[in-house]
Amino acid sequence: MNFSSKLIEEAVSAFASLPGIGRKTALRLVLHLARQQPEAVEQFAEAVAKMRRGIRECERCHNLSDTPVCNICADPRRDQSLICVVEGIRDVMAIEDTGQYRGLYHVLGGVISPIEGVGPAELNIDSLIQRAQAGGVREVIMAISPTIEGETTIFYISRKLKAPGVNISTIARGISFGGELEYADELTLGRSIVARVPYKGGGEE
Amino acid sequence: MNFSSKLIEEAVSAFASLPGIGRKTALRLVLHLARQQPEAVEQFAEAVAKMRRGIRECERCHNLSDTPVCNICADPRRDQSLICVVEGIRDVMAIEDTGQYRGLYHVLGGVISPIEGVGPAELNIDSLIQRAQAGGVREVIMAISPTIEGETTIFYISRKLKAPGVNISTIARGISFGGELEYADELTLGRSIVARVPYKGGGEE
Numbered sequence: 104m105n106f107s108s109k110l111i112e113e114a115v116s117a118f119a120s121l122p123g124i125g126r127k128t129a130l131r132l133v134l135h136l137a138r139q140q141p142e143a144v145e146q147f148a149e150a151v152a153k154m155r156r157g158i159r160e161c162e163r164c165h166n167l168s169d170t171p172v173c174n175i176c177a178d179p180r181r182d183q184s185l186i187c188v189v190e191g192i193r194d195v196m197a198i199e200d201t202g203q204y205r206g207l208y209h210v211l212g213g214v215i216s217p218i219e220g221v222g223p224a225e226l227n228i229d230s231l232i233q234r235a236q237a238g239g240v241r242e243v244i245m246a247i248s249p250t251i252e253g254e255t256t257i258f259y260i261s262r263k264l265k266a267p268g269v270n271i272s273t274i275a276r277g278i279s280f281g282g283e284l285e286y287a288d289e290l291t292l293g294r295s296i297v298a299r300v301p302y303k304g305g306g307e308e
Numbered sequence: 309m310n311f312s313s314k315l316i317e318e319a320v321s322a323f324a325s326l327p328g329i330g331r332k333t334a335l336r337l338v339l340h341l342a343r344q345q346p347e348a349v350e351q352f353a354e355a356v357a358k359m360r361r362g363i364r365e366c367e368r369c370h371n372l373s374d375t376p377v378c379n380i381c382a383d384p385r386r387d388q389s390l391i392c393v394v395e396g397i398r399d400v401m402a403i404e405d406t407g408q409y410r411g412l413y414h415v416l417g418g419v420i421s422p423i424e425g426v427g428p429a430e431l432n433i434d435s436l437i438q439r440a441q442a443g444g445v446r447e448v449i450m451a452i453s454p455t456i457e458g459e460t461t462i463f464y465i466s467r468k469l470k471a472p473g474v475n476i477s478t479i480a481r482g483i484s485f486g487g488e489l490e491y492a493d494e495l496t497l498g499r500s501i502v503a504r505v506p507y508k509g510g511g512e513e
Contacts, residue, residue: 105404107379108372114359117352121337132326134397136356137363137372144360147322148353151341154319155349158342167313167342174312192339199310 111137163234165210165227167192175199175208182206184241186234188260190214190253194246206244209234214252215259223259236266245273316342368439370415370432372397380404380413387411389446391439393465395419395458399451411449414439419457420464428464441471450478 106112111133118129136144160166161173168174175181175195185206189195195208211226235243243264247253261271277295278287287295311317316338323334341349365371366378373379380386380400390411394400400413416431440448448469452458466476482500483492492500 105401107400107404108363108374110359110362110374111372113355117355120352122340123333123336128328130398130401131328133356133359134372135327136360139360141360145357147325148357150318150322151338151356152350152353154315154338155341155344155346157315158313167316167339169313169315193335195312196310196335199312 163230164208165212165230166195166208180205184239185244186231186240186242187244187246188231189246190248198246206242209243211247211256214247214250214256216252223263226256228260228263231260232263232266235264235269240266240269242270242272245271247273249276369413370417370435371400371413385410389444390449391436391445391447392449392451393436394451395453403451411447414448416452416461419452419455419461421457431461433465433468436465437468437471440469440474445471445474447475447477450476452478454481 106115111130114133114136115126115129118124118132119126121129124132136147157169158167159169159171161168161176162171163176164173166173166175170177182205185204186209187198187204187206188209188211189198190211190213192210195210198204198208209227209231211228211231213221213226215221215223215226231243234240243260245257245260247257257273264271276291277298278284278291284292311320316335319338319341320331320334323329323337324331326334329337341352362374363372364374364376366373366381367376368381369378371378371380375382387410390409391414392403392409392411393414393416394403395416395418397415400415403409403413414432414436416433416436418426418431420426420428420431436448439445448465450462450465452462462478469476481496482503483489483496489497
């Protein structure tokens with residue numbers, strides 16, 4: 104692309120360095136910003152810079168946080184005896200959005216994947232074991248994607264995590280609500296038959 | 309979406325205010341930036357803020373520019389007797405990308421559209437007339453989209469622009485190079501037959 108403006112060119116390059124943003128999209132965004140009030144654009148830039156300056160990992164659960172301990176870990180109304188283990192912070196948000204969980208989290212930062220060179224040492228597993236063994240925890244819920252790497256990670260953690268009185272569970276797997284059987288993959292459908300649950304009348308379990 | 313971090317939430321809102329960026333995409337971008345080096349993110353924010361602080365309209369052609377007169381207008385190697393009239397700055401970039409034009413531009417800032425409340429007074433038409441009448445201009449090329457509004461705009465300008473020795477032309481219209489006749493719209497195909505040009509042997513005209 105041929106820019107007659109160096110300023111536009113640099114801003115386009117900045118946006119185009121973001122994942123999933125090509126140079127055409129970047130140009131569209133920059134031309135939009137060029138038309139906005141200067142104060143609005145300063146605010147945009149400041150929100151981004153401020154975020155990176157202030158953001159850190161929660162020292163307990165490794166979620167992104169504005170403070171040394173994140174809002175969720177610091178909330179006394181949450182059930183401190185439940186730890187939900189997830190791969191990433193997006194999973195925390197997804198589970199929070201359901202409104203169905205009031206315990207704490209532990210963000211692993213990925214799953215064990217020998218192909219991608221991710222071993223247990225690269226993940227936040229040691230701190231999870233320490234949290235579970237420190238007492239006060241009655242259940243560790245594995246909310247990890249049901250892939251080969253995910254299952255390996257669950258298996259590894261379940262072996263390491265030997266703490267008295269701590270149960271390990273995984274989230275329920277099966278056919279999605281509203282999903283049609285004929286379109287479900289064979290593995291999910293097959294396992295959902297093997298792992299069938301007793302029918303308990305009209306409502307959900 | 310449920311953010312445990314106010315900083316993330318504000319940065320997501322900032323990105324989600326951009327056109328075509330939803331909250332999920334905004335979150336993806338913010339989480340990407342949260343993982344980058346702080347200096348890289350400062351640079352990103354600074355490139356955006358600096359662009360808006362420094363950018364202005366070229367006082368001659370109304371193209372976006374870092375300086376009072378843009379690089380194109382200020383370039384002595386360009387043909388000062390040709391003015392290509394376009395709707396927006398993206399058209400300038402598109403024509404520059406072809407490498408086929410070495411004259412100057414004039415950015416109207418839109419086309420006459422009574423439905424959208426855009427009249428001649430809202431566009432940079434007066435300054436175009438002044439440029440053409442100031443002398444030294446031999447041709448004004450209308451590179452305006454062939455829509456009803458575009459044609460109206462061309463007609464309006466052609467009536468206003470009465471300067472001795474200044475020719476008015478429009479860019480060639482017809483079937484795209486590489487385009488297949490059967491997929492061309494009727495209007496384009498019909499007009500391309502009416503406005504047929506003599507065949508001049510093997511090369512392009």
